[in-house]
Amino acid sequence: LTTTTDGLWVLQVLSRTEVLAPELGLRPYLPSVETEQTVLNHPVAEELRSAAVINGHGDVDDILLEWLTVLSRRDVALLLDLRVPVPNERPDRVILARFAQWWVALERKGTTVRLTGIGVATSEKSATTLIGAQIQRVCGATHPASFRPVTLDTEDLLANVSDGDSLRSFLDKRRLDTDQVAVLSSAADTERSAHAGIVALQSGATRLIPTVEAGAVTLIDTAAGRLVSERVDGGGRTWMILSPGSEAAIAAAVQRMMRRLPARDAWHSHRKAI
Incomplete structure (x- = not known):
């Protein structure tokens, strides 16, 4: 799903997801003052309905709801912060979030956001492979520099x-x-x-x-x-x-960085206490 920060805010309110990805500086959701009716009257809600992201009753698509759940209940995550010398199409910030064995990516570039389910990983090897593929996707593929470390x-x-x-x-x-x-x-x-x-x-x-x-x-x-x-x-x-x-x-x-988290070698499967 590609939408705007306002579009993601609408989904956040309709799914009652209070915390999503604060590291991306998204529009905050204030449950005490922002109701479903408030967001359904927002112009972007009509765009989301047209794209079948929400229905006429304000229900969020089931798959998107699962992705939002992964972000809001994440156990571990990686935050990518990109700095480039000239403007390009790559995002400014990306978060790769894991809840249980499910992984989701949320990217932001200006007011545009992109939400994607990126897979399931049940072992450290598969989680490392999944992360590596996402890093290559976000940063692009290029050859390594040739020099002694x-x-x-x-x-x-x-x-x-x-x-x-x-x-x-x-x-x-x-x-x-x-x-x-x-x-x-x-x-x-x-x-x-x-x-x-x-x-x-x-x-x-x-x-x-x-x-x-x-x-x-x-x-x-x-x-x-x-x-x-x-x-x-x-x-x-x-x-x-x-x-x-x-x-x-x-x-x-x-992988070495992830193993330095408190979960240590179990970073790929550790569940936070609720």
């Missing part, structure tokens, strides 16, 4: 790098080869590279808000190809590992 001390990087010149000086001091310096310099140039940050979320680990895994995975597309960056803690320090962004490398990095 680089590990950087995150604290040193933040303390010493503020612009392109300081980055080159920082990299030169670490005795990186020419290809490594060129690729990393290109990745840091936000006017010429596209970035997709991926964050893991788990509901129910704390009472009020989802648990957000601190170590995000980032895909970076440059003229030289795609890189994948991940954060690793070790030896009392935090490290940034940058590698060629092959599908296998991205899948492995995302």
